[in-house]
Amino acid sequence: MTGGVVSSLGKGILSSSIGKLLQEHGYRITIQKFDPYINIDPGTLNPYEHGECYVTVDGMETDLDLGHYERFTDIHTTRGNSVTTGRIYQTVIDKERRGDYLGKTIQVVPHITDEIKRRMLREDDKTEYDFVITEIGGTIGDIESAPFMEAVRQLKWELGQRALSVHLTYVPYLRAAGEVKTKPTQHSVKELQGMGIQPDVLVLRTEQHLEESVLRKVASFCNVSQDAVMQSEDLPSIYQVPVHMMEQGLDRIILQKMGKECRQDADLTEWKRVLHMQQSATAQRTVALVGKYDLQDAYKSIRESLNIAGIYNGVKVHLKFVNSELLSPMTIESELDDVDGIVICPGFGQRGIEGKILAAQYARTHDIPTFGICLGMQMMVIEFARDVLGYADADSREMNAETPHNVIDIMENQKNLTQMGGTMRLGAYDCTLSPDSKVRAIYGQPVVRERHRHRYEFNSAYTEAYEQAGMLCVGRNPDSHLVEIVEIPQLRWYIGTQFHPEYSSTVLHPHPLFVSFLQACAGAE
Ligand code: GLN
Numbered sequence: 001m002t003g004g005v006v007s008s009l010g011k012g013i014l015s016s017s018i019g020k021l022l023q024e025h026g027y028r029i030t031i032q033k034f035d036p037y038i039n040i041d042p043g044t045l046n047p048y049e050h051g052e053c054y055v056t057v058d059g060m061e062t063d064l065d066l067g068h069y070e071r072f073t074d075i076h077t078t079r080g081n082s083v084t085t086g087r088i089y090q091t092v093i094d095k096e097r098r099g100d101y102l103g104k105t106i107q108v109v110p111h112i113t114d115e116i117k118r119r120m121l122r123e124d125d126k127t128e129y130d131f132v133i134t135e136i137g138g139t140i141g142d143i144e145s146a147p148f149m150e151a152v153r154q155l156k157w158e159l160g161q162r163a164l165s166v167h168l169t170y171v172p173y174l175r176a177a178g179e180v181k182t183k184p185t186q187h188s189v190k191e192l193q194g195m196g197i198q199p200d201v202l203v204l205r206t207e208q209h210l211e212e213s214v215l216r217k218v219a220s221f222c223n224v225s226q227d228a229v230m231q232s233e234d235l236p237s238i239y240q241v242p243v244h245m246m247e248q249g250l251d252r253i254i255l256q257k258m259g260k261e262c263r264q265d266a267d268l269t270e271w272k273r274v275l276h277m278q279q280s281a282t283a284q285r286t287v288a289l290v291g292k293y294d295l296q297d298a299y300k301s302i303r304e305s306l307n308i309a310g311i312y313n314g315v316k317v318h319l320k321f322v323n324s325e326l327l328s329p330m331t332i333e334s335e336l337d338d339v340d341g342i343v344i345c346p347g348f349g350q351r352g353i354e355g356k357i358l359a360a361q362y363a364r365t366h367d368i369p370t371f372g373i374c375l376g377m378q379m380m381v382i383e384f385a386r387d388v389l390g391y392a393d394a395d396s397r398e399m400n401a402e403t404p405h406n407v408i409d410i411m412e413n414q415k416n417l418t419q420m421g422g423t424m425r426l427g428a429y430d431c432t433l434s435p436d437s438k439v440r441a442i443y444g445q446p447v448v449r450e451r452h453r454h455r456y457e458f459n460s461a462y463t464e465a466y467e468q469a470g471m472l473c474v475g476r477n478p479d480s481h482l483v484e485i486v487e488i489p490q491l492r493w494y495i496g497t498q499f500h501p502e503y504s505s506t507v508l509h510p511h512p513l514f515v516s517f518l519q520a521c522a523g524a525e
Helices: 011-024 065-073 085-098 108-120 146-162 183-194 212-222 238-247 250-257 269-280 296-312 332-336 353-366 375-389 438-443 460-469 512-522
Strands: 029-035 082-084 131-136 166-170 201-206 229-233 283-291 315-323 341-344 370-373 408-410 425-433 447-454 456-458 472-476 483-487 494-497
Touching (some): 011 029, 011 238, 065 238, 065 296, 082 085, 166 183, 183 201, 201 250, 238 269, 269 296, 283 296, 296 315, 341 375, 341 512, 353 370, 370 512, 425 438, 438 472, 438 512, 456 460, 456 483, 494 512
Parallel strands (some): 283 315, 283 341, 370 494
Antiparallel strands (some): 483 494
């Protein structure tokens, strides 16, 4: 899967949709993302650079597209599903130092391209797949992605019918001319062909419905069969994309071109049921996202988890971004008095945290349903210490190393690290829930497994003080006893989790905490 003309066309959503459709035909699939930048993973990137950092069950910090893959297909991705140029080079350089290529000059072709191909073919993965969908980040023509494209060319040649190239491009509408323009698409395909890759399927992103004649024209200019050129119009919800693509026969054309069987009864029944619920939702609820990044992609999985949980509660969720840096005792009332629920977002560092603490206090004292996630949970804990326990100087060691009331402290094994990349507490860990807690009732099971990404934690020395004052530690790691969940049972819904439930909410299996939170928000009026 490649993209042309411009970025942000939704390659991740199209890859996820294709994955979903192939699953519907009974095939075992996986979807992977190859990013052309040099960072080993996006864990060290600022969300402004690359949006949210998604975390896999096995603890890899990855591109947010993996979140789409999981939400659409309900399968877990792993470290093998996210590859960067940095990781490719690191592997090759490590091999060179070990002496694996003794006597040879190491070059982009064949050594780098061979390593790319090895990963595209998932040679290290023991799981059996019928299809591996590989999405190449960036746009055709980027200098950085050239080795990826060369690997694609070689694989297409080597695998023949067993490999297929889908290219997603953009067809703009020029209002002044009153016409859609296919020239950028033609250029983009030419560029692909110049690299030796003939696309088999073209998907044209468009804001306007395209006439049959436009698709025909693109087909003939680009050497692609007519039935393999389709359009992806703007839709009210990204979850309608698989249905829209199936209606145009994308699944059938892929299977036919690859010589695979089509299941006649594949029709996305279960998926359509969710879409139907989404369309019939009438009531609207406003949920405030209190965070510091005013950017759609920064809290992608949280946004999607809330939207999905809304569907299951029959409500449309209106997300109101509240910039925590701008919150003050003067503005808090006007920012939060009209919302039905509040999410206090994850994050790192000092900037904007006083606003999150203020939001936690406003929510607690006004009994507004509130969900604190990771740093958000830590801010709930600090606020409670300052306002209820009477420790005015309570803080996290992350923000204030000197505070005598370090209610959030650094984890033991994080103290003497020499490297930043990939060293947080990452991936899924078990969490035991207290028998009479709200969360135990919400999950409906005694032990859960959730994904983490943090260095700091609740300081257990304060457990008793908190519990006596009404904030309970209701989820703990069975081995390390780290506190993973706090709740105030006296309030309608006031829960903080040290882990990130948003990473494991999918369209067909929404996360119980988000569903319950939205239920509380829906009852708010
Ligand atoms: N900065 C906090 C920590 O490292 C929270 C991290 C997060 O919100 N993901 O513990």
